[in-house]
Amino acid sequence: AARLRGATKIYGEGDAAVHALNGVDVAFGRGEFTAVMGPSGSGKSTMMHCAAGLDQLTSGSVRIGDRELTTMNDRELTLLRRAEIGFVFQAFNLIPSISAEENIVMPLAMSGERPRHGVLEDVVSVLGLDGRLSHRPSELSGGQQQRVAVARALVAEPSIVFADEPTGNLDTRTGDEILGFIRRAVDERHQTTVMVTHDPAAAAWADRVVFFVDGSVHGELRNPTA
Amino acid sequence: AARLRGATKIYGEGDAAVHALNGVDVAFGRGEFTAVMGPSGSGKSTMMHCAAGLDQLTSGSVRIGDRELTTMNDRELTLLRRAEIGFVFQAFNLIPSISAEENIVMPLAMSGERPRHGVLEDVVSVLGLDGRLSHRPSELSGGQQQRVAVARALVAEPSIVFADEPTGNLDTRTGDEILGFIRRAVDERHQTTVMVTHDPAAAAWADRVVFFVDGSVHGELRNPTA
Numbered sequence: 001a002a003r004l005r006g007a008t009k010i011y012g013e014g015d016a017a018v019h020a021l022n023g024v025d026v027a028f029g030r031g032e033f034t035a036v037m038g039p040s041g042s043g044k045s046t047m048m049h050c051a052a053g054l055d056q057l058t059s060g061s062v063r064i065g066d067r068e069l070t071t072m073n074d075r076e077l078t079l080l081r082r083a084e085i086g087f088v089f090q091a092f093n094l095i096p097s098i099s100a101e102e103n104i105v106m107p108l109a110m111s112g113e114r115p116r117h118g119v120l121e122d123v124v125s126v127l128g129l130d131g132r133l134s135h136r137p138s139e140l141s142g143g144q145q146q147r148v149a150v151a152r153a154l155v156a157e158p159s160i161v162f163a164d165e166p167t168g169n170l171d172t173r174t175g176d177e178i179l180g181f182i183r184r185a186v187d188e189r190h191q192t193t194v195m196v197t198h199d200p201a202a203a204a205w206a207d208r209v210v211f212f213v214d215g216s217v218h219g220e221l222r223n224p225t226a
Numbered sequence: 227a228a229r230l231r232g233a234t235k236i237y238g239e240g241d242a243a244v245h246a247l248n249g250v251d252v253a254f255g256r257g258e259f260t261a262v263m264g265p266s267g268s269g270k271s272t273m274m275h276c277a278a279g280l281d282q283l284t285s286g287s288v289r290i291g292d293r294e295l296t297t298m299n300d301r302e303l304t305l306l307r308r309a310e311i312g313f314v315f316q317a318f319n320l321i322p323s324i325s326a327e328e329n330i331v332m333p334l335a336m337s338g339e340r341p342r343h344g345v346l347e348d349v350v351s352v353l354g355l356d357g358r359l360s361h362r363p364s365e366l367s368g369g370q371q372q373r374v375a376v377a378r379a380l381v382a383e384p385s386i387v388f389a390d391e392p393t394g395n396l397d398t399r400t401g402d403e404i405l406g407f408i409r410r411a412v413d414e415r416h417q418t419t420v421m422v423t424h425d426p427a428a429a430a431w432a433d434r435v436v437f438f439v440d441g442s443v444h445g446e447l448r449n450p451t452a
């Protein structure tokens with residue numbers, strides 16, 4: 001469903017150059033739930049943003065389905081993202097001036113669509129956001145904001161979800177609700193899911209774990225257990 | 227060193243009222259390292275902001291040393307915070323237009339001061355930020371931004387540090403460096419530390435854990451072990 005080959009991303013030039021991605025080769029199969037782990041600063045968010053077409057590689061290839069992202073223009077990338085991709089940002093990236101509910105349905109609304117019948121209620125209920133939907137992000141706790149960001153990515157039922165540390169601000173029980181929801185979407189709807197996490201217990205929900213070190217993949221583990 | 231008594235914080239009115247804090251009674255002793263745990267939305271950040279004078283209670287009392295914060299005006303609160311308190315925000319709250327280093331020394335600079343000799347280098351080194359100091363927050367990974375926020379609170383060597391989920395975006399090893407640094411500051415300098423965390427392993431570094439549920443304290447545990 002998604003694949004990076006020889007993916008390289010360099011920020012800056014000369015002595016100051018930062019090799020955020022150093023020839024990354026990794027594939028995410030359709031209906032597969034992959035956790036990505038590695039030290040802070042090792043390139044995980046950069047890989048996720050490039051894989052989802054939110055950022056451009058310096059060199060190398062990114063494919064979503066049979067589409068090569070490195071040859072697509074901004075408009076084509078935007079349409080692909082809206083049609084196929086859900087993204088949970090590490091810093092949430094909520095719109096401060098609108099409510100939680102409006103934030104959640106925003107990507108669908110931009111394509112002139114609405115959530116499939118019952119899906120919004122289902123997501124809101126499992127994520128424990130009942131009663132918070134009319135509030136703006138600044139009126140929510142950190143973990144509630146994170147859950148709004150997660151709901152926004154899931155409610156469109158995309159074919160691939162990239163979740164960048166989706167449980168970092170949550171207690172274990174609330175985090176498990178989210179991970180259970182994601183697991184069900186993978187098992188029932190074959191939603192491809194790539195999740196960056198620092199929590200081995202969260203990674204244990206995945207089918208495999210890919211390890212990042214200094215901008216490249218340093219191995220993987222199938223069927224992880226915490 | 228810090229104490230809340232009957233602390234109540236209500237957002238909104240009537241049916242829409244949210245009781246974020248519901249008569250909280252808790253004390254943080256000088257030189258004590260306290261972890262605060264509880265479900266997402268249970269009032270932990272609200273308690274921390276009110277204890278540090280960043281937000282006002284609806285009713286009840288907050289004391290830092292022998293100063294009653296509820297009777298102080300904005301100017302007095304600002305001076306007290308700059309002199310005595312370090313705060314690590316759950317959302318980091320870095321200034322986007324200046325470098326990591328400038329962010330770190332900003333609170334001291336606002337009092338016309340500089341870090342004590344050698345402290346900045348020490349903090350930067352332990353937090354693994356060497357080589358990132360000239361970069362602006364948008365050029366840093368999520369975990370690097372979090373470490374800049376932590377460094378900013380610690381470099382002034384305040385008498386009390388409030389850290390709101392300081393390791394949520396960090397791998398275990400990087401998180402342990404920070405927790406070790408905080409533990410040393412408590413043991414060597416008697417820095418009072420209050421740390422919200424969702425990670426039991428992080429809480430195990432503290433002298434005691436206070437549990438928050440629905441806006442009040444529901445018990446505590448001394449000498450926690452993960």
Ligand SMILES: Nc1ncnc2c1ncn2[C@@H]1O[C@H](COP(=O)(O)OP(=O)(O)OP(=O)(O)O)[C@@H](O)[C@H]1O
Pocket residue numbers: 132135138139140141142143144169170171237238244245246264265266267268269270271272273316
């Ligand atoms: N301005 C506001 N208006 C209305 N409700 C608010 C406002 N700010 C916070 N709240 C609510 O107060 C409650 C406590 O929030 P708080 O941020 O203290 O929780 P928390 O324990 O820190 O949660 P988390 O672990 O998710 O960070 C939450 O239900 C939140 O939605």
Ligand SMILES: Nc1ncnc2c1ncn2[C@@H]1O[C@H](COP(=O)(O)OP(=O)(O)OP(=O)(O)O)[C@@H](O)[C@H]1O
Pocket residue numbers: 011012018019020038039040041042043044045046047090358361364365366367368369370395396397
């Ligand atoms: N605009 C930029 N200019 C220079 N360096 C950058 C820029 N953006 C990111 N970097 C660097 O690229 C490296 C990888 O960053 P990335 O955000 O992918 O890390 P990460 O693995 O997601 O880390 P974390 O676990 O802390 O979120 C980091 O060292 C970061 O400082």
Ligand SMILES: [Mg+2]
Pocket residue numbers: 044045046090164367368369
């Ligand atoms: Mg990241």
Ligand SMILES: [Mg+2]
Pocket residue numbers: 141142143270271272316390
């Ligand atoms: Mg909070």
